[in-house]
Amino acid sequence: MTDALSLSAALDALVAVATAAGVDAATARREGECLAATIAEPARGAFVDWSEQTGRPRSSEEFMDAASRGRRYRSAPTPAMNGLALARSPQAPSYAKALADVALAAASLGEESPRAVGNAATAAAAQLGEAAPTAVPTTAEGTGLDLTQPHEQARTGDHFLAQMMDQLTQVQRKIANLDLQQSDVRPPVELPPTTQGPGVDGAAPVATQPPPAEPDKPEEPAEPEPEPKSVEELLAELDVLVGLTDVKGEIHRQAAILRVEGLRKDAGLTSPTITRHMIFNGNPGTGKTTVARLVAGIYRALGLLTKGQLVEVDRSELVAGFLGQTAMKTAEVVRSAEGGVLFIDEAYSLAGDQYGQEAVDTLVKEMEDKRDDLVVIVAGYPVPMEVFIAQNPGLESRFRTQIDFVDYTxxxxxxxxxxxxxxxxxxxxxxxxxxxxxxxxxxxxxxxxxxxxxxxxxxxxxxxxxxxxxxxxxxxxxxxxxxxxxxxxxxxxADGPTEPVDWDPEPSTEPSTEPSTVEEEPA
Incomplete structure (x- = not known):
């Protein structure tokens, strides 16, 4: 067996794929770092390995911050993956595989942790959730996988980790296969080997040249990129979600209204301006983020947004440590969401202090400046959200549509x-x-x-x-x-790591306080 792919190498590969796909390299690397941190969080001493592999200072606080930001990637595609899937980019399978490689590498950070492997498996499965077919094969034969083969990248001599890596790799391969089927992208053709094997006398391999190209053979035209998902396809994805009956009805109604508004505008008819921003009221885990991602795709398919990506943030990603910096930080987040949907979870946390008010004031201005190519969805518990909106006149006039997400049975x-x-x-x-x-x-x-x-x-x-x-x-x-x-x-x-997390392997050089590892991630 060969050595496992290191997190550093996996992140470099992710950046290379992102560059080829037109995704900002810094954005892709940060996605990968956060994904790795949230997967490795339960493992003892993981932050030391994570810091070394990412090139960041050895800091448990920085590791925890990355893990907190990345928790949403364990249940849903990253923003970049979501954008590529919505656009049905030919690079989507490669980017998903690169993210899965990051997940695989992250599972080996720190000491052995079965919970870290569980995190990695579900995170890998989530990255192509948007692009995977509705009917997922439930048998090994349906995926064409040989689950009995040993993991080709397992660490030498580490039997338990090798076993866990085997299972995670099967998830990774299955996801890549499903995405290739969905997006109708053929897997890359394997090239002939560039070296010939050793001879009978044990001589070293000798480099060989690839066969020369035929000069008179015309180049085949490049295949056109597939069309982005249609409104009908996205609404169908909405309809197959479990529960959410009232939510589905309201999203269908909104889509119909906005479609007719667009048709009237194309026909030169006057039409009242309809506020597209929304309030999602509901407890954690009721599907708000999933529906917001579909709304972003639907608005793009209707021609109301140019990109259709979903950028999910909370207070910590909008508010800075000093007055004046918050406005710049919020404006930067809005710029990253332009052309898509900005989803602010627990938005009511922006109320009650001058820092949050500065973020809200900046947000209202940016919503006005970018009203033609930006949709903002604020989400949180029902009662605090009502108070938050009522206390901000600039928001109250812009959020006319409220959708309630009830708890699941x-x-x-x-x-x-x-x-x-x-x-x-x-x-x-x-x-x-x-x-x-x-x-x-x-x-x-x-x-x-x-x-x-x-x-x-x-x-x-x-x-x-x-x-x-x-x-x-x-x-x-x-x-x-x-x-x-x-x-x-x-x-x-069920709700925590299988063993305590060692945030301080070197007490003489690091603070001794152990932060909590209980998950409180956004919905």
Whole structure:
């Protein structure tokens, strides 16, 4: 076996693919760093390896900040991946594979951690969620994968990590295959080897030249880029989401209104200006971000936005440490979202101090200046959002559409768990689902309950425990590699790491305070 791809090499490869795809290199690298941090967060000593591999100063605070920003990438595509998928870019499969390589490398940071592998598997599965077909194959034969082959990049001598890497790599390969099928992009043709093997006398390989190109053969015209997703396709993706009946109806209504408005404008008829900005009211994990991503694509398909990307932020990404800097920071975020949707989670946190007010004032000005190519969606708990909007006249006049996201029922959460497990190519039978129902019945509900986020955390922990179960099996069968058992859904690890995180391996040089690792990520 060969050495695993390092995080540093994986990040370099991600930047190279991003450059070829027209994605800003710095943006791609930051996405990769945040993705790696959130995957490795449960592993003891991971921040030391992460700092070394990214070239950043050894700082637990910087690692934690990156992990916090990257948590959303464990359940949804990164902004750059989302943009490439919406545009059906031929580079989308390559970018997704590069992100999966980053996830694979991040799983080996720090000490062995089954929870980190669970994070990596679900994050890898999420990166092409926008581009994957609705019907995901549920058998190994449906993917064309040989799950019995050892991982070609596992670390030498590390049997347990090799076992975990095997499973993660299968998820990565399956996702890449599905995306190639969806976007109708043919896999690259393997070139002939550039060296010939050693002779019978054991001589070293000798470099050979590729065959010369035929001078008279005309070059084949480049294949046209596929069309971006249509409104009908995006609405169909909305309709297959679990639950959200009222939300789906309102988005369909908004799409119809905006379509007619565009047709009237094209026909030279007058039409009232319709505010496109929205308020999403709901508790965490109720699908607000997922729907916002689809809204961005729908608006692009309707010609209301030029790019259709989703940029998701919270207070920390808008507010700076000093007055005056917040305006610049907020304006920079808005510029990155121009042409798409700016999604501000927990927007009510901007109320109550002069720093937040400076961000709001800047946001209102930017919304006016970029009103033709920017949509802003603010989201959060229902009551705080009502107070926040009412206290800001500049916002109240711009947000006329409110959509309420209700909590999922137990049946809907069980269905969501099944969809997530299938997307990651794991089998969750009836005993597993019954165990999940027991967990759901016992968990305390309230505004802080994570809804779909909760069941995703359960699945991530189950994947890690599944890998730990197989650590001593030299050649697990396909069924063993795929099957999650009821005992894997341990309630003690459903919402947190499987072991404490060592943020301070060198007490003499680093602060001794251990930050909390409990997840409080955006919805």
């Amino acid at each position: 137990d049946d809907e959460l069980v269905r969501i768990f099944g969809v997530m497990a299938t997307a990651a190519e794991y089998d969750a039978g009836d005993p597993v689902l019954e165990r999940l129902r027991e967990l759901l019945a016992a968990v305390q509900r309230g505004p802080q309950f994570g809804n779909a986020r909760y069941v995703r955390n359960v699945l991530e922990a189950a994947i890690g425990r599944h890998a730990w179960r197989l650590r001593d099996i030299e050649a697990p069968t396909i069924e063993q590699l795929r099957t999650i058992e009821a005992d894997d859904l341990d309630p003690l690890v």
